[in-house]
Amino acid sequence: GDSVTQMEGPVTLSEEAFLTINCTYTATGYPSLFWYVQYPGEGLQLLLKATKADDKGSNKGFEATYRKETTSFHLEKGSVQVSDSAVYFCALRGGGADGLTFGKGTHLIIQP
């Protein structure tokens, strides 16, 4: 079945550092790919998405490119802020499926 693997956390960085959170997936067909973010005490919120190969999703300074050849969708940000501290989930929606399959989440901690 479909699955998503993302790097274990927590990831701890200093403010203004460069961020990469790795995500790889296994799916049949051509899935849509997503990054969701969960702030403390809240539900998940969609951060960005890409629906086909080579698409780049971007939002709030975060970017991720759909790489079909490496089945990856790594999340990047050039300069992180303390307010980016949260748990980040990579997810996919497989062809014909209605629910999303989520990775286990990566806890990001940004120190001032």
Next chain:
Amino acid sequence: DAGVIQSPRHEVTEMGQEVTLRCKPISGHNSLFWYRQTMMRGLELLIYFNNNVPIDDSGMPEDRFSAKMPNASFSTLKIQPSEPRDSAVYFCASSVNSATNEKLFFGSGTQLSVL
């Protein structure tokens, strides 16, 4: 719009008791999802509904779990009897249409602790 509303925010109960979690999706959304979040397994899809009809409940862990959606604005997830291993955060999410719109809107979750 108030977003997806879940209640209660926190529930502490004793093993063997019945637990009912409630969800009000965003008005106009036709699809509703129940997820469970634990440290060990991350986010797991338990069940989802399209137009109030359960479509896939293969994620429901046991017969002790049941979910209903009697109308477009309300859903419940019931655990009877509850067990300590059911302790988790349960999220409800809704979307306009699961087949054509992929953005899920999540509630704030119910933190369940079964002692």
